[in-house]
Amino acid sequence: MEERKIGGRVVRLIRGDITDLEVEAFVFDITADLKLGSGYGGAIAQRGGPAVQKELDAAGHLPVGEALITTAGNMKASFIVHVNGPKFHEPDTEGKLRRAVSNALALAKEKGIREIAFPPIGTGLYQVPLDLCARVLMEEISGHLAGDTTLERVLLVALDSREWAPLVAQFSKGVSHAAA
């Protein structure tokens, strides 16, 4: 575990399965049609039950870069912040990723959430570069925590050593430039 403090708030780097964490909210990278699908989506469906998809069905659609919140059904978490991140080398990957992270943080603040966990967004099947994602995550989170927010803890959750390494590298670079 690695930890840093920004304005009295904590950013923590941990390893694990984000869908099995005891955390107030976690972020899930979803497609525009708001279908949970497989991967983490399949885990949400299995661990959370049908309630999550039902809430998503009611919402219908999510443009790229946007975020929305649902409950987490029977999961250990209370809420899921769904973001539609960039996918498959689409144009302006960094801009879209930045908007997705920023909107997730803003939505968490709007809902009064105090603790949220982020996975690397889109860095598996969707082929978003991991180092880019690590940098954007740290910059956006640092900037948000330096301002006025309800968030007290942000977790960055790496599933394996491949995800861990760039997050640690970004962590060790510090966040002052990002918060500036």
Place this chain on the structure above:
Amino acid sequence: MSSDSRSYKAQVLAELLSRKLTRPLVASLVSCVHCGMCHTACHYALADPEDPRMTPSYKGDQLRKIFKRNHDWTGRVVPWWVGAKAPITDEDLEALKEIAFGTCTNCRRCTFNCPMGVDTASINRTMRGLLTAVGVMPEGVRVVSKDQWEIGNQMGVLKEDYLETLEWLSEELVAEVGDPAAAIPIDKQGARVVYAINPREVKYDPRTITNAALIFYAAGEDWTMASDWWDQTNFGLFSGDDQLGGTAGRRLFERVAELGAEKLVISECGHGFRSTRCEAQNWAGVDVPFVMESAVVTMINYIKEGRIKVDRSKNAIPVTYHDSCNLARSCGITEEPRELLRLVVSDFREMTPNRQENFCCTGGGGAMSMSEYTPRRLKSAVIKAKQIADTGAKIVATSCHNCVDGLSDLIKYYKLGCQVKQLVDLTAEGLVLEECAVRRTPRRVVPMPEPLPEVGPAPARALPLAGRTVLVVDDEEDARTFIATVLEDAGARIVYACDGDEAISVAKRERPDLITLDLSMPGKDGVEAFTELRHDPEIASTPVCIVTGHPEFRKVIYDRPVPPPEGYMDKPVEGEALVKNVRRILETAHAAA
């Protein structure tokens, strides 16, 4: 054509190709002389000789044209002369997807029969990787890839379900052999051997895990399974995504190293063995500090070293062997399975052609996850069906889980009347436990727990499904009766329904612990009933095991925008497998509740 007129995805695909060009790939791209030799090597072409699109050289030409247009000066100067052409629109990419994923299983038989040494399977895998990178792929490829990326195994088996399954398999094995030492060890630090499996074994065929555990126990092996990163399969091989290939391999390698094992034994899976043993170290750019071995070799060694004893007369039914493409053509494993079979069965018959010349089971290259191409796949399977029928064997042995599914499907489709088994099954079934190392070597025996004193007749709870109610839904009386009888014999109370409407109403009235659901039924079919059931809050959480004679419906049922079924079995089902699957589902559901 200027690159400006290309769609964004087509432009990206062309750019990504430059990163994938290696000398062997370029050699294959430039050396095809279109002699046609590959035509007679391909099961798709042989089964559909009038369709030139089935010829391997045509499939390779799809990437060859893009290569020429972008990387060969002749294609840039006189594209019309050398057939250089890059995809322009997203529709062009969809057409390429149909060829790359729908007309080739990357079996490499054409490669072995090409006088120029053109590796069309590598070309095709590269094309798949390019398409995957821009998001153009069959839905099944997307689903399975995402499961492996994010859950860590191809079938999205959650950790708690995996561990729960191992736990009850372990309990069952301990009870069967009457020795607590037969328990399946999990995360045993410093064990000599780590055994890695295919997630299909956990989800659909747990008997292969029990059989392997029995063999390790009989041999007195110091072994373990890992609680994380236990999947030895690798969908990156099929999708062409080297990043996924390297990631899946690295996870497994790191886990084995953490456990401090001397050896990784890879369960019987052709592409899993090839990926783990031969490819993943290159994809991941890592070396490993342990030995990697196919379970087939492990079993041979146990027999030769006298650690296990097998009686061939226990396997007297005629057996033939199907060579997995990945094992035979890509890893050179042809003699080891035959050596093992001659040790464990008494009537072994060769299939012709065999070894590197064997034909694909038609389920390779991820084909079983792409149900939209099932009719073409089954049509091409006529070649394999004839091979099997000519042997007269009643059991087709194979050392690959994909092949088990592909062969089972074609055996049913062509009504061949035989069954598929893996070598681990035949070896376990032939074991003479009393003469194995575990019973010969003096050791500290941990006594089995004392059974509770019995009063009167044996309690019904001794049966694995005692106290459970199962709703059996099937329109065919024979199937309904068979499933009901098997489950009833295992202690379950059975209620019935003959169609979808009745299934919903009986489920609401009886609140069963589990539903076995046929898909093809008159009136409201199983797919509709399943969707309705999942949307009804009263019964939405009832576990469902699909039991169907229509494997092509697999995609349909998993594509429903509802939680997937807890189990899936193809007809005809074996009684033992049915009880094991039902018990696994019930215990997993109970643990999750």
